[in-house]
Amino acid sequence: xxLYIKLAWRNVWRSKKRTxxxxxxxxxxxxFACLMQSSQLGSYDNMIDxxxxxxxxxxxxxxxxxxxxxxxxxxxxxxxLFELDLTNPSILMGVPRLSSFALASHGDRTKGAALxxxxxxxxxxxxxxxxxxxxxxxxxxxxxxxxxxxAANLNLNVGDTLVLMGxxxxxxxxxxxxxxxxxxKFPIPAxxxxxxxxxxxxxxxxxxxxxxxxxxxxxxxxxxDTEGMKAHIETILKGKELGVxxxxxxxxxxxxxxxxxxYGGWVILIIxxxxxxxxxxxxxxxxxxxxxxxxxxxxxxGMTKRRVQIMVAIEIFLLIFLGVLLGVLMATPIILYFWxxxxxxxxxxxxxxxxxxxxxxxxxxxxxxxxxNQGISIFIIALFLAIYPMLAIKQMKIIKALKE
Amino acid sequence: xxxxxxKNLSKIYNPDTIPVRAINDVTLSVEEGEFxxxxxxxxxGKTTLLNMIGGLDIxxxxxxxxxxxxxxxxxxxxxxxxxxxxxGFVFQAYNLIPVLTAKENIEFIMVLQNRDAKxxxxxxxxxxxxxxxxxxxxxxxxxxxxxQQQRVAVxxxxxxxxxxxxxxxxxxxxxxxxxxxxxxxxxKLNKEEKITFIFSTHDQRVIDRAKRxxxxxxxxxxxxxxx
Numbered sequence: 001x002x003l004y005i006k007l008a009w010r011n012v013w014r015s016k017k018r019t020x021x022x023x024x025x026x027x028x029x030x031x032f033a034c035l036m037q038s039s040q041l042g043s044y045d046n047m048i049d050x051x052x053x054x055x056x057x058x059x060x061x062x063x064x065x066x067x068x069x070x071x072x073x074x075x076x077x078x079x080x081l082f083e084l085d086l087t088n089p090s091i092l093m094g095v096p097r098l099s100s101f102a103l104a105s106h107g108d109r110t111k112g113a114a115l116x117x118x119x120x121x122x123x124x125x126x127x128x129x130x131x132x133x134x135x136x137x138x139x140x141x142x143x144x145x146x147x148x149x150x151a152a153n154l155n156l157n158v159g160d161t162l163v164l165m166g167x168x169x170x171x172x173x174x175x176x177x178x179x180x181x182x183x184x185k186f187p188i189p190a191x192x193x194x195x196x197x198x199x200x201x202x203x204x205x206x207x208x209x210x211x212x213x214x215x216x217x218x219x220x221x222x223x224x225d226t227e228g229m230k231a232h233i234e235t236i237l238k239g240k241e242l243g244v245x246x247x248x249x250x251x252x253x254x255x256x257x258x259x260x261x262x263y264g265g266w267v268i269l270i271i272x273x274x275x276x277x278x279x280x281x282x283x284x285x286x287x288x289x290x291x292x293x294x295x296x297x298x299x300x301x302g303m304t305k306r307r308v309q310i311m312v313a314i315e316i317f318l319l320i321f322l323g324v325l326l327g328v329l330m331a332t333p334i335i336l337y338f339w340x341x342x343x344x345x346x347x348x349x350x351x352x353x354x355x356x357x358x359x360x361x362x363x364x365x366x367x368x369x370x371x372x373n374q375g376i377s378i379f380i381i382a383l384f385l386a387i388y389p390m391l392a393i394k395q396m397k398i399i400k401a402l403k404e
Numbered sequence: 405x406x407x408x409x410x411k412n413l414s415k416i417y418n419p420d421t422i423p424v425r426a427i428n429d430v431t432l433s434v435e436e437g438e439f440x441x442x443x444x445x446x447x448x449g450k451t452t453l454l455n456m457i458g459g460l461d462i463x464x465x466x467x468x469x470x471x472x473x474x475x476x477x478x479x480x481x482x483x484x485x486x487x488x489x490x491x492g493f494v495f496q497a498y499n500l501i502p503v504l505t506a507k508e509n510i511e512f513i514m515v516l517q518n519r520d521a522k523x524x525x526x527x528x529x530x531x532x533x534x535x536x537x538x539x540x541x542x543x544x545x546x547x548x549x550x551x552q553q554q555r556v557a558v559x560x561x562x563x564x565x566x567x568x569x570x571x572x573x574x575x576x577x578x579x580x581x582x583x584x585x586x587x588x589x590x591x592k593l594n595k596e597e598k599i600t601f602i603f604s605t606h607d608q609r610v611i612d613r614a615k616r617x618x619x620x621x622x623x624x625x626x627x628x629x630x631x
Contacts, residue, residue: 003508003511003512003515006508007501007503007504010503010504011503014502014503294499294501294502297495297499298501299484300458300460300487300493301487301488301493301513301560302484302485302487302488302489302513302516302517302564303484303488303516304481304484304485305480305481305484306481307516398460398461399455399460399461402460
């Protein structure tokens with residue numbers, strides 16, 4: 001076997017130029033495919049992370065009817081959670097949240113707003129809310145933190161007074177005046193245009209819903225490990241009027257858009273693979289056509305066709321391996337760099353992204369699966385294309401080969 | 405002892421359209437230790453006959469026995485293994501494996517025969533020595549002269565300890581000096597070790613050295629004379 005490998009390795013380097021051209025074309029396709037998939041998966045991770053941290057959590061515990069009818073009357077007493085043991089190594093943390101809608105007024109301007117009652121201290125760790133502060137103070141007992149877009153629409157600034165009007169628990173009127181203590185800027189346009197954050201107790205008081213929360217949002221170690229943890233929490237919640245949902249269930253539109261984009265990405269990758277496939281096939285074709293005589297000689301002196309096939313298969317493997325390895329080596333430092341320094345979009349590109357509700361950045365994912373997937377894909381393509389040289393060797397006629 | 409026996413051997417191309425008899429009803433036998441030249445004009449069927457003796461081509465009629473074993477009914481794979489174990493080949497264009505050194509080319513056949521490393525080492529060293537190219541052992545074919553390459557090719561043919569060596573125009577690409585040196589080596593191997601050589605050739609220098617000359621014309625043996 002060592003001689004076969006030695007022979008194959010030396011044969012690969014017999015035509016250095018051709019080997020480099022083939023290996024380079026494979027390497028570049030692996031490089032681009034890795035980069036593309038890394039940015040795709042990075043964007044998905046970012047979207048899931050943003051949505052989970054700001055809205056739903058990876059898992060959300062609600063009153064059983066809440067998700068169907070998201071009104072304040074379907075909130076639940078947070079006391080119920082204290083009786084539960086939700087500690088688990090897969091759970092990073094959980095935060096209580098109360099959400100509702102109200103009219104927000106300042107001067108002669110009124111806008112609809114989403115109210116979030118949160119524990120500011122816990123939320124700073126859960127959704128990094130404190131990092132979104134661009135003006136004023138984060139810690140407030142009676143004031144509100146307003147999204148920059150909404151504040152601009154209402155012509156509000158830190159220190160101004162905001163009037164909130166809405167409907168409270170069980171239909172009571174809810175109205176109040178609050179001082180704006182801070183302005184927040186969110187990466188998610190929907191939040192930026194309509195969110196108001198209040199301390200949990202303040203919102204509970206505004207809605208006349210003491211101790212009530214709409215959800216308990218849970219952040220997991222792995223955003224994809226939702227089903228197992230859901231089942232685990234369901235057993236804990238058994239017999240209570242509470243239910244647990246995964247982010248996939250709560251954000252079906254996000255799941256669909258990720259799936260659509262993912263498959264769209266694969267279409268582009270397939271086109272890339274087809275192009276590279278022709279390149280690889282051309283090399284295989286040359287490898288056989290140029291060497292028919294030589295392969296015939298090997299067969300003539302006693303090397304069975306099966307052994308000739310093994311030798312050529314090792315050559316093909318080495319060539320593809322070289323290309324894939326080069327591609328991965330080229331892609332790794334670039335992905336590493338962009339993983340820690342996402343591309344921040346600006347100008348029209350940023351506006352276009354925000355218009356579609358996305359954060360205007362291109363984050364990259366660092367995941368072994370990306371390199372593995374691309375490497376395996378190229379190997380499968382090469383394996384499929386290698387059928388040709390294998391068949392050509394099988395059907396080779398010695399006398400004809402010796403006349404080539 | 406007969407190493408080769410051909411009975412009524414024929415090779416017919418295009419049997420269904422315009423049949424061409426490249427070899428026509430050839431019957432001959434070769435004894436162990438012969439130094440035989442098959443001669444004749446171009447296109448007379450020398451290479452075709454050699455190919456059929458070597459199991460590279462299939463006869464249309466007749467039979468080929470090698471060491472008492474009929475190779476006519478063997479499958480392609482069986483024939484390849486049979487060639488590996490029993491027949492040595494020397495080609496006009498040397499046909500060494502370009503990416504292997506002289507020594508590796510010789511050992512390659514023994515690797516195919518699954519010989520152990522020690523046997524391969526001893527055999528290749530011995531052959532390189534006898535061919536007078538021991539100092540060239542680590543050179544690749546492109547670094548050797550034509551004569552040296554053909555010596556490696558002969559050594560490779562002998563490495564498997566074949567029943568006989570088939571050499572198709574082995575001196576066609578060699579200069580006079582290399583031809584004489586190669587013929588000296590082969591004659592010595594034939595004389596001292598009783599290795600059977602069968603050549604196809606036009607080369608008068610080879611014909612002059614042969615102990616038996618079989619003349620082919622239009623695929624038929626017209627003369628078969630010892631010298």
